[in-house]
Amino acid sequence: MTQLTRRHFTAALGASALTLPSLRAARASDGFVALRASAAKAQLLATGEPQTDVWAYSKGVPGPILRVRQGERLKVRFFNDLPQASTVHWHGIRIDNAMDGVAGLTQDAVPAGKSFDYDFVAPDAGTYWYHPHSRTWEQLARGLYGMLIVEEREPLDFDLDLPLVIDDWRLTEQGAIHEPSFGAMMDKSHAGRLGNWVTVNGTSGPIFKVPTNGLVRLRLANASNARVLRLKTANMNGQIIALDGQPVSNPPNDGDVVALAPSQRVDIAVRAPSEPNSTLELMVQGGDRDIAVATLQTSGPAVEKREQPALPLNPLPALARLPDALQVELRMEGGAMGTMQEAKFNGKVLAIRELVRAGQAWAFNGVSGRTEDPLFRARRGQTVVVNMVNDTAWPHAMHFHGHHVQVIEKNGKPVQNAPWRDTELMERGEKIKVAFPAENVGKWMLHCHMLEHQAAGMATWFEVA
Numbered sequence: 001m002t003q004l005t006r007r008h009f010t011a012a013l014g015a016s017a018l019t020l021p022s023l024r025a026a027r028a029s030d031g032f033v034a035l036r037a038s039a040a041k042a043q044l045l046a047t048g049e050p051q052t053d054v055w056a057y058s059k060g061v062p063g064p065i066l067r068v069r070q071g072e073r074l075k076v077r078f079f080n081d082l083p084q085a086s087t088v089h090w091h092g093i094r095i096d097n098a099m100d101g102v103a104g105l106t107q108d109a110v111p112a113g114k115s116f117d118y119d120f121v122a123p124d125a126g127t128y129w130y131h132p133h134s135r136t137w138e139q140l141a142r143g144l145y146g147m148l149i150v151e152e153r154e155p156l157d158f159d160l161d162l163p164l165v166i167d168d169w170r171l172t173e174q175g176a177i178h179e180p181s182f183g184a185m186m187d188k189s190h191a192g193r194l195g196n197w198v199t200v201n202g203t204s205g206p207i208f209k210v211p212t213n214g215l216v217r218l219r220l221a222n223a224s225n226a227r228v229l230r231l232k233t234a235n236m237n238g239q240i241i242a243l244d245g246q247p248v249s250n251p252p253n254d255g256d257v258v259a260l261a262p263s264q265r266v267d268i269a270v271r272a273p274s275e276p277n278s279t280l281e282l283m284v285q286g287g288d289r290d291i292a293v294a295t296l297q298t299s300g301p302a303v304e305k306r307e308q309p310a311l312p313l314n315p316l317p318a319l320a321r322l323p324d325a326l327q328v329e330l331r332m333e334g335g336a337m338g339t340m341q342e343a344k345f346n347g348k349v350l351a352i353r354e355l356v357r358a359g360q361a362w363a364f365n366g367v368s369g370r371t372e373d374p375l376f377r378a379r380r381g382q383t384v385v386v387n388m389v390n391d392t393a394w395p396h397a398m399h400f401h402g403h404h405v406q407v408i409e410k411n412g413k414p415v416q417n418a419p420w421r422d423t424e425l426m427e428r429g430e431k432i433k434v435a436f437p438a439e440n441v442g443k444w445m446l447h448c449h450m451l452e453h454q455a456a457g458m459a460t461w462f463e464v465a
């Protein structure tokens with residue numbers, strides 16, 4: 001039996017419609033790759049059905065996969081051909097603050113017709129992604145997102161590296177993006193903009209060829225505005241090897257279901273079946289039944305079985321001296337079926353009725369939305385413990401910029417060796433304490449990644465000086 005390498009395999013498949021373009025080769029002489037946001041069309045519905053008018057990076061949904069080697073510079077020249085201002089945020093990267101892409105905090109939004117140069121080093125290998133950080137609730141929902149893959153210094157031996165971005169769209173019968181519901185208070189105050197159409201790499205129910213008997217590194221990202229994807233991995237016999245980019249040695253085991261909240265990533269090592277033309281389905285838990293969102297199909301002669309490589313750990317700083325840590329309280333309040341009576345918004349205390357009229361529905365510590373002053377200031381090197389209390393009737397995906405955090409206590413019980421994550425899913429009523437070393441100087445957002453919640457008040461920031 002012939003042994004196929006990844007290169008042979010990719011060549012044998014030819015240019016499949018599902019192969020995402022990679023920007024590695026397309027560099028200008030100054031080393032910048034171009035990333036252009038503009039209107040485009042995408043075949044979100046089945047072939048033969050109408051196309052959808054979207055906004056996209058370099059005409060693709062998802063945008064091109066950006067690949068860079070760990071420790072090397074990524075230089076991206078962003079062109080904004082959208083009808084509104086935008087930015088690019090490099091989600092999960094412990095990045096130079098000036099390159100974090102947050103409109104109004106780390107840079108001015110890039111006006112329509114203008115460009116901006118992003119230039120940074122990615123210190124950690126793993127699976128990351130990029131998206132706008134300006135009217136994110138609209139721009140992401142219209143299709144602006146892509147994968148950012150930071151490759152290990154030494155290439156790892158998988159037979160196939162398969163990045164899959166899952167999205168949950170709200171489409172009309174004709175396949176158009178449902179525009180009247182953008183910014184709807186119903187979504188803001190409840191679960192966020194949930195969709196009615198799931199795509200994987202911009203396609204509905206795609207089939208991906210994988211080498212027979214091959215070892216596949218699945219890189220899954222959730223680009224939904226608000227939907228928590230509960231992935232069933234049992235039938236794939238997969239092993240979780242990384243969460244939010246960071247390798248994990250003791251993956252959480254919740255009965256073979258992996259909850260992937262908006263913006264989170266999971267890398268799964270999957271051993272493909274040993275017979276050609278066998279299939280494995282990627283299942284997501286639906287309301288009353290599970291839905292297959294993508295299929296892996298073995299193709300070609302069986303490759304020789306290889307050992308699963310171990311992911312090297314990233315150079316995250318260690319958590320030191322917890323007893324001296326800066327303790328921060330963060331009470332999350334508001335939303336439908338909540339008890340919040342009032343909150344401060346733009347410096348004024350508003351009763352819930354007035355808040356809603358102002359488009360707000362949530363608060364952190366009684367304050368709705370980003371303010372002049374940060375939630376806290378930390379010294380560089382200081383350990384920070386954030387005691388987050390979800391005093392609402394809804395789950396939230398709490399995202400820290402520029403840092404990865406570790407849960408040290410959940411509902412009053414200590415937690416050991418939790419994975420390092422940039423986004424923590426909190427179920428309703430849950431209390432978690434997270435800790436992290438504040439090692440990255442600058443102004444960093446801390447917000448719910450359910451984008452309607454973010455827009456309606458669940459957003460703050462902290463500073464490391």
Ligand code: C2O
Pocket residue numbers: 089091131133263399401445447449
């Ligand atoms: Cu993925 Cu503040 O963002």
Ligand code: CU
Pocket residue numbers: 395396397448449450453454458
């Ligand atoms: Cu939320």
